[in-house]
Amino acid sequence: MNKNKLYRCYQLFLAWFIVGFSCLPARAFDIQTVISKNGIEAWLVEDHQVPIFSMAIGFKNISPDPADKLGLKSFSMSVIADAAGDKNYLAFQQKLEELGIELSARSGHDNITISVRGLSKFRSQTFDLIRDVLVAARFDDADVERTREQYYSYFRRLQESPAAIASQNWDKMFFANHPYGRPLYGTAETIARITQADLKDFAKKNLNRRHMLVVVVGDITPSELADLLDKTFNQLPVADGVSLWDTPVLNKTGLFYQPMRSSQTAIVFGHAGISRKDPDYMVGYVLNEIMGAGGFSSRLMQKIRVENGLTYGISTTFYSLNYAHLLLGSLTTAAENTDRVIELIRTEWHKMGEEGPSQAELDLAKTHLIGSFPLRFDNTRSTASALLGLRLIGYDKDYVTHQRQQLIEKITLNDAKRVAKRLFQKENLFFTIVGPTKPQSVK
Amino acid sequence: MTRILLRLGRLVSIFCLVFTGQSVLAQTVSNPTPLDFQIETFVLSNGLQVVVMPSNRAPIVTQMLLYRVGSADEESGKSGLAHFLEHLLFKATKNYPVGFYDQQIHRVGGQMNAFTTQDYTVYHQTVASNFLELIMQLEADRMENLIIEEPGFSAEKQVVREEIRQNHIDPPSSQLYSMMQAVLFLHHPYGRPVIGWDHEVNQLTAQDALEFYQRWYAPNNAILMIIGDVKTDQVRLLANKYYGHIPAKSNLEPLNRLSDPPLNMPRRIDFNSDKNQDFRWQRFYKIEFAKKTDSIPAELLAEILGGNSNSRFYKRLVIEDKLASSVSAYLDTSYRDYAVFSIYVTALRRENYDKIEQIINQEIDAIKNTPVTQEEIQRAQTSVDNAIIKSRDDLTNLGEYVLIGLATGWQLNDLQTWSTKMRMIDAKTIQLHAQQFLKLENAVTGTLSPKLTVE
CATH class of the missing domain: 3.30.830.10 (Metalloenzyme, LuxS/M16 peptidase-like)
Incomplete structure (x- = not known):
């Protein structure tokens, strides 16, 4: 190996390194706080170079699933963006497609996250559809049943993967009877028990403005966002949540x-x-x-x-x-x-x-x-x-x-x-x- | 489904690019409109093609170096060599010891990886833009100075064999995929898996890898792409400084790949595996387009048949007849010599396969017999238009798409006019494409089910 060359590289590298990080954060993050007339708050990072924006909405302090209905929170979020307001599944999905909206919702053990990417030219219509999802999701029978079948398929595929089974076993045994040890997506038995009413009820209780956090990035100004925040989130309930979690004992070896x-x-x-x-x-x-x-x-x-x-x-x-x-x-x-x-x-x-x-x-x-x-x-x-x-x-x-x-x-x-x-x-x-x-x- | 939209989006988004010509001296585009991207390209004197996509949205830069060599260029009996060599490029060079490359990139917070396909091998890194020179220096170094030695070679072979077990032997869906590819491409080298057959990988030697490297890794067999917070002049300077002196290779023989004979009969594989639990039905059609742009109507055809939840397959199989929980169709144009139109269905149960197949065949016949509606074309085109705008949010993906296009036979101006051509496609053309390309005698159909146990 050529030591000389190696040394040269290090030298060169060190020189860059020193200039390297000093200017990064300022350019990368300019986070503003936007507060609407009704007091709804969001972080905003403006970027007007591309006519696009993204929004991430989080809801904290989600309760554990009932033991006989494991997978409820995940199932509910899998169906919530299927259809809303006066539009059934096909009509709603067609609208999303027409407006170029990417929309997905999921729930972890602790939090729900909903993520959206849309086009500036359809900004207002995009926020309208998000509002419909949050307050008027339909949970139509056909959508619930179709999604249920997708869960069954997921459970079958899980059984094909040694890594997935090892990971599920680890959670289950390490957390013993604590809810963190139960499968987030439930099991075929518990998913079968979950009704349309359960799914609706979960969304209604947990999409709670008191525990909501919003981040918006892209082609949108603070004043535009302030108006849209009210329009989109104002109808969500504000309620005090009660945390139902115990602290698990972590000593399995x-x-x-x-x-x-x-x-x-x-x-x-x-x-x-x-x-x-x-x-x-x-x-x-x-x-x-x-x-x-x-x-x-x-x-x-x-x-x-x-x-x-x-x-x-x-x-x-x-x-x-x-x-x-x-x-x-x-x-x-x-x-x-x-x-x-x-x-x-x-x-x-x-x-x-x-x-x-x-x-x-x-x-x-x-x-x-x-x-x-x-x-x-x-x-x-x-x-x-x-x-x-x-x-x-x-x-x-x-x-x-x-x-x-x-x-x-x-x-x-x-x-x-x-x-x-x-x-x-x-x-x-x-x-x-x-x-x-x-x-x-x-x- | 998202995947298909994304693919379409990435392809058509090329329309937005402002292309300045494939000349030795690139011209800088002035005043791009808000919808335009700059793309500039030039060729070094040793034949290395350089493509630059500047954007200052974030202080980040990505380098991708593509070699026009992949698993389809391996000698028969040495399957997996192209991918194995890709692993070995992360070892020592004449100038730097094992681990140096990773450490340098790691130290500056960078990400790096590489991938191999049938037709090309790509190495890429993403770093804060201050470190562009570092990654160009390191990538250029391993274009000419690789050392392959023990014990690293043998350990890496075991790593590759673990990769084969993990991703290709254990998952039953991967096994079905490999078998369907093997049957779809009876003679052409696309029929063998990129990662190689385990028994052949096990026989590969350091000498094999070195010869492959020396034969194919050369500036005149590569495309360098730089995307992100850079200026073209800066890239030209650095490209000359680090890649410019590497000699071109004159012995790059034209690839002589075997081509498939006409097969003239449908083929099928029904695989019952005790490792498998779910119910999958899938079909691949092999397509040979006379020229690359002929694939455009077939992309729309895939979108209309199985691109989203309003597609014909989805409405029938998932919504109306409730035989499946998901279905998708897409056209893979990322191969150099053929394209593959594939349909994937997850059936609710084994008993549904026959009906599913019947309906898929019916829907394909219907599209051959009656032109698609104007509304369907309009919808597909609108969703593509929206995807064009969104693709500009992920410049690295867009850049990768351009790079792969260039490596698989597309001309930049064909990519550039993709979307204009797409908008001119009418129902009649789509119908002709369905008739010409979706023929059962060019297809293989497969199912994957749990083993039936006799108690």
């Missing part, structure tokens, strides 16, 4: 194996993470990057894929719900490698807990997490949905423009080592395994 006829074994592993409210949260986030979220640069990818060729991909995620925080990973590997992979994961976990990362790893992860942030904001749709995601967690504008970067920048190697010791607990790992042969590590 060990290994669970389920047989399946496949050539590979799927493995899901993890344990509790760190709460977003905890001052160590951001340190944990950076450590997760070093362990498994940083693509090729991460330790697990290096060890298990690059060095040993044991998988096509392995990754971890630092995952937060309102009432639980996880450090979760997954991969698939040839069945005969299962024990070896589990051992390698445990070893890496142990090493990270004992020694923490190196200064070089920490620096790399920090600059990556700072530098990659603006890439989330490259079109109106991704910008609206990324900003809504941050709002739903409770972050403010200052977090987006400055605070996030500062929180990452100030992490020291000592912080990282201290939190690594706290976070990476080899003996707390819980593994679920789905594949053709039972690994020896499963007793």
Whole structure:
């Protein structure tokens, strides 16, 4: 290898690096707060270069599904944008198509998100249709039944994937009887029980302005938006919600194996993470990057894929719900490698807990997490949905423009080592395994 | 369905581009109207074609480097080599050690990936625009300086074989897809999977990969696309600086791919798998267009038959007869030598296959016998017009579409006039296309069902 050339590249690279990030945030984020006459508030990022806008609407504090009607929240959101007002499915879908509107709604465990992309020339009609969806969705029988069949098809396909089953098993066993452990999309039995009235009722109760957050990005001015906010959201009810969630106990450990006829074994592993409210949260986030979220640069990818060729991909995620925080990973590997992979994961976990990362790893992860942030904001749709995601967690504008970067920048190697010791607990790992042969590590 | 709209959108959106001519010296377009995109192209002296789509909406830039080589260019018996080589490009070069490339891009917050198809291989990175020079330098370096060595080669082979297991052996739908492609293309190399057959991948050597690299990776066999917050002059400067010195290869032989004989009979595969749970019915038609632009009426035909929830198939199978939970049809024009018109149906149950097939055949006969309505054409054209505007929100997708078009035989000005041509298409043309191309003797029909167990 030509050392000279390598050095030149580094030099060049460092020079760019220093000029690099100083000018980014200001250009990438100019977030305004728009408040309508009736007090409905939204974040707005104006961009008039393309005659398009996107809107992301979130509703927080969604209650758990009733145990006998699992999948209700998801099912309800799958049907809500099918038909509304005086238009049945075909008429409504035709209208969306004619006006070039992309519209989708979904519910997670904690939040509902509705996302829209439309054309400036049909701006007012687009907001009218959104209003109809929010306050006058039809939930026609035919639409409910068709969607129900799509759920059945989804459940059948889920059973074809070892990775999906391993992941469902992990949630189910780790969260025990807590609602987070129940399948978000329900099961064939519970979906069969859900009625049209249930779906309507869910939408009516949960599309609640008190828990609503709105982000709009694109070709729209603050005054135009203010008028449209009233027109679109004014009819939604305002009610105090009661949270029905318990805080789960997260202490399941060990290994669970389920047989399946496949050539590979799927493995899901993890344990509790760190709460977003905890001052160590951001340190944990950076450590997760070093362990498994940083693509090729991460330790697990290096060890298990690059060095040993044991998988096509392995990754971890630092995952937060309102009432639980996880450090979760997954991969698939040839069945005969299962024990070896589990051992390698445990070893890496142990090493990270004992020694923490190196200064070089920490620096790399920090600059990556700072530098990659603006890439989330490259079109109106991704910008609206990324900003809504941050709002739903409770972050403010200052977090987006400055605070996030500062929180990452100030992490020291000592912080990282201290939190690594706290976070990476080899003996707390819980593994679920789905594949053709039972690994020896499963007793 | 969204996929189809998106595809249509991406294709027609080329209409908005302002094209300045495929000359060595590009001219900058002045005063683009709000609906226009700039696209500029020039060719380096070593034959590298450079295409630039500038936009300053976000301080981000994407580089895509496409080599005009894919799995259809592999020697028989060495399936999977093009894709395997793609993996190896993320290893060492003469100048930089293993891991250097990823680390540099990772450090600046960038994203990178690559993909291989039958006809081309694409490497791409997205970074803050300040780092354009870095990614151009790294990409140019691996155009000429790749090193393939142990133990990286053997480990990477295992990675590829895990990829085959994960995405092609275990999912039953992938198995059906591979088999249908193999039967649709009996002789042409499109009949073998891009990722390769596992037993052949297992035999590939470092020497195979190196020879393939040395033969095909050259500036005069590549297209460089830069999209985003850049100026064309800056790109020209950097392209010359980093790619300009790489010698052209004179031994790039014209690709001599086998072509299929006329098959003259419908084929079918019914696959009952114990790994499978759902009920799928699907059909692929192989289409050979005399010229690329002949595909335009067939795109509208796909839209009218199965492009959305108001399409003929969807109304019949999902809404009226309730035999299926979803159906879609689309035309894949991203191949160089053929196009594939495909129909995918998710049946509610196994017993519905016969009726589904009957209705699909009826609807296709109907469109052959009676011209589609003016309203249907109008609707398809409107949705395409809307998609044109929306495609401008995702410039990287648009750029990728132009790039793939150029690599599969489209001329830039044909892409540019796509939408004008699309608007002139009448019911008669669509009818003729249905008659000419949707013939059962050019098609393979497949079903995928759970294994029937005898208790």
